[in-house]
Amino acid sequence: MLRLLRLVTFLAVAACGTGDDTAIVVATTTSVDDSGLLDVLVPAFEAAHPDVMVRVIAVGSSEAFEMGRRKDADLLITHNAWEDAQFVMRGHGTESSTIMYNHFVVVGPESDPAGVRQATSASDALLRIANTGATFLTRGDSSGTHAKEMFLWRRAEFQPDPATHEWYVESGVGMGDLLRIAGERGAYTLADRATFLTIGATTDLVVLYGEVSELLYNPYAATLVAGASHPEEAGTFYRWLRSDDGQQAIEDFRTENQEAPLFHPARR
Numbered sequence: 585m586l587r588l589l590r591l592v593t594f595l596a597v598a599a600c601g602t603g604d605d606t607a608i609v610v611a612t613t614t615s616v617d618d619s620g621l622l623d624v625l626v627p628a629f630e631a632a633h634p635d636v637m638v639r640v641i642a643v644g645s646s647e648a649f650e651m652g653r654r655k656d657a658d659l660l661i662t663h664n665a666w667e668d669a670q671f672v673m674r675g676h677g678t679e680s681s682t683i684m685y686n687h688f689v690v691v692g693p694e695s696d697p698a699g700v701r702q703a704t705s706a707s708d709a710l711l712r713i714a715n716t717g718a719t720f721l722t723r724g725d726s727s728g729t730h731a732k733e734m735f736l737w738r739r740a741e742f743q744p745d746p747a748t749h750e751w752y753v754e755s756g757v758g759m760g761d762l763l764r765i766a767g768e769r770g771a772y773t774l775a776d777r778a779t780f781l782t783i784g785a786t787t788d789l790v791v792l793y794g795e796v797s798e799l800l801y802n803p804y805a806a807t808l809v810a811g812a813s814h815p816e817e818a819g820t821f822y823r824w825l826r827s828d829d830g831q832q833a834i835e836d837f838r839t840e841n842q843e844a845p846l847f848h849p850a851r852r
Contacts, residue, residue, distance in 0.1 A: 607637040608814045608821060611657035611726055614758030616804065617642035619778040619846055621837050628833050629824050636817045642758065642797035644727030652676055652809045658818035660807040663728035663776070668805045678815075680807040683825045683835045684847040688732055688802050690765070691780055692718075692772035700772065700792040706800055707740035709793040714742055717751040719771035721762055724754030732802070733774045739799070763787055776802050778846035781841050804847070824852070 595795025616622060617640065626638045643651070645662040653676050661683070662668060669706050690700055690709045698718040703709035709732075713720050723730040724746070737744060744752040753771070755762050760778045766773045776783060780791065794800075806825050808841045812818055823829045831849035839846065 606814075607639040607816045608658040609651075609656065610638055610640050610659045610661060610821070611648035611651045612640055612642055612661040613648065613663055613804075614642045615663065615729065615758060615776045616661055617780045618760035619782045620757065620839065621778070621834070621847060624837050625830070625833055626709065627827070628822060629830070632824065632829065633820055636820055638821060644723070644725045644758070645731070646726035649699075650677075652807070653745065654814065655809065655811050658809055658812040658814045659822055660668070660808065660809065661804060663802055663804045664731050665803055665805065667728075667731075668807055671807060676810055677807045678810045679822070680805050681822075681826055682803045682850040683806045683830070684849050685801060685803040686777045686847050687794070687796050688729070688774055688800040689777050689780060689791045691766070691775050691784055691789045692771040692792050693788060694790050695770075696792055698772065703793050705739075706736050706793060706797070710736055711740045711742060713772050714740075714749070714751070719751050719753060719769060720744070721753050721755050721766045721769070721771045721773045722746075723759070723762060724756055727759075728802075729759060729774060729776060732800075735818050736774070736799070757784075763789060781842055781844075781846055803850070 592641055593596055622640055645664045648660045648662050649671055651657040668680050672680050698712045698716040700709045701710055703712055722733060746752050746754045755765060760783045762773055762782045763775055767789050806822050808822050831851050834847050834849045835845055837846055
């Protein structure tokens, strides 16, 4: 029986409380949660360590870091490398390590009115969308995905503004919901490959630009929170994620009818 509680917004967490005080709290990105990976990792870990229970709270990376600063989480799983390093450097975390990675992709409608299929780079793909005024949905929430999107816009030397660019629409929702909305609206967006393969495949969206490149590299790190309520138990989960067993579980994870791994283990 799964002992995994998933809350998709911090307001829901605040309303319900943290629940079992003996469970470690893991604040993770919505992309990791939406992919279904934790439905595999948490039971595998708990089977190996029955004395440690894990409660997962899915939020954007920025909110995960904020939860860590407030000591409302024991361990973070995020995908914003700069913020990961800053979190530890400023004394909020004791240790951080990349545990897995995948890549971002630009997705949109099959008709591709902006001609993204002909793009020569991810920034070129975004510029084609901007130049045609095709609808683009942004997370707009300072998440890891949003941070990568802003990086790509800076590379393109273009600054979209939802206040002045009607085609650029802030969603303020997690990765899975963003893909569903983009599919309904026939819009473009930036997504991590794992969530797209899990949820985007159920929409009318397709990958239009998905070059495996350093610019679209998407590493996920596990970070131990300084002053956490359950440092020993959180450390056990942290070490398991980096162990051969944890890394193998990441490598073996697939969705139904999916042959390729959704995440690549960092140590393989």
